[in-house]
Amino acid sequence: MPRILIIGLVAGLFAGLLVGGFHNLFTVPVIERAIDFEEARSAALNPNAPDEDPLISLGAQRWGMALGTAIYGAILGVVFAAGVTVLRKVVPDWKPLAIAVTAAALGFWALSLFPFIRYPLNPPGVGESDSLTYRQGLQTMFMVLSVLGVGALLFALREINRRIRDSAGRLKMYGVAAAAYVVFALVMFFAHPANPDPVPVPIDLLELFRTLTMVGQFLTWALMAAGATAGMYWYKRRDEKAGNRFDPVTGTPVST
Numbered sequence: 001m002p003r004i005l006i007i008g009l010v011a012g013l014f015a016g017l018l019v020g021g022f023h024n025l026f027t028v029p030v031i032e033r034a035i036d037f038e039e040a041r042s043a044a045l046n047p048n049a050p051d052e053d054p055l056i057s058l059g060a061q062r063w064g065m066a067l068g069t070a071i072y073g074a075i076l077g078v079v080f081a082a083g084v085t086v087l088r089k090v091v092p093d094w095k096p097l098a099i100a101v102t103a104a105a106l107g108f109w110a111l112s113l114f115p116f117i118r119y120p121l122n123p124p125g126v127g128e129s130d131s132l133t134y135r136q137g138l139q140t141m142f143m144v145l146s147v148l149g150v151g152a153l154l155f156a157l158r159e160i161n162r163r164i165r166d167s168a169g170r171l172k173m174y175g176v177a178a179a180a181y182v183v184f185a186l187v188m189f190f191a192h193p194a195n196p197d198p199v200p201v202p203i204d205l206l207e208l209f210r211t212l213t214m215v216g217q218f219l220t221w222a223l224m225a226a227g228a229t230a231g232m233y234w235y236k237r238r239d240e241k242a243g244n245r246f247d248p249v250t251g252t253p254v255s256t
Contacts (some may be wrong), residue, residue: 003235003251004228008081009074011227012220016073019220020066027212028062034123034205073220079147080107080224086151088249090158096232096248104225110150112217115143118189121213122206138192145188153181 083103091099119139156177164170236248245254 002081002085003246004081004084004232004249005078007228007231007235008077008079008084008224010077011224011231012073012075012077012080013070014073014227015220015223016070016076017066018223019073019216020069022219023065023069023212023216024062027209027216028065030205030209030212031123034209037202037205069216069220073224076107076111076220077224079111080104080221080228083107083154084228084249086154086158088247090154090161096236097229099249100225100229100232104221106150106154108218108221110146111143112214112221114146114185115139116210116214116217118142118192119195120210122195123209135195138195142188142192146185149181149184149188152184153177156180 080103083106084099087094087099087103087106091102094102119135119142157174160170160173160177164173232248235246235251239246239248246252247254
């Protein structure tokens with residue numbers, strides 16, 4: 001297994017666990033308030049409906065939150081490792097810290113911030129249940145295309161570096177690649193339909209939930225970058241003590 005994949009998985013797992021603790025402290029109470037509001041609204045609209053007990057206890061929900069964010073963090077760690085590998089080929093002279101921060105920033109944009117701008121997250125239980133699959137499909141498709149767009153940009157930059165030697169020509173092609181990505185992002189943004197459901201939640205509660213959710217996303221990528229950087233430097237020191245020469249980012253042998 002490639003070294004960077006191990007680093008990404010471990011860093012993502014621990015980042016997810018820490019962010020799960022953050023959400024249990026700050027986001028879960030907001031979710032509970034939103035659920036209470038939605039239940040009260042449903043009861044007012046249909047007063048004869050029987051009361052339903054929660055299928056999962058609050059304690060189980062909190063443990064489930066931590067486990068879910070840990071698994072999600074590990075999955076993001078795989079994406080992060082792929083981004084680091086590609087970036088190393090685009091900018092081979094960068095230090096591990098610069099590579100990790102850039103990969104995390106691109107991942108945050110492609111998988112968190114850009115999809116959030118188009119499809120702001122709502123608390124669980126908000127929205128029509130009949131359209132849930134449709135809404136999740138739109139969000140998933142948007143995220144996949146967003147990642148593919150950033151990946152295509154990185155591959156384009158790598159090809160530019162390989163094929164064009166003079167600095168002026170590279171800068172020109174960098175601009176072309178960046179403009180092409182911007183056009184792609186705008187077309188994708190406006191081509192995807194908006195969320196069709198109303199959001200009958202008080203605006204202050206909704207904004208607080210969305211803010212905490214995005215803070216959690218940012219923390220996941222930031223902690224992952226920090227953990228991956230620490231892991232890469234740890235491997236580097238270990239290799240140097242053993243007299244080995246490996247790339248500190250990818251772990252591949254370096255020829256002398």
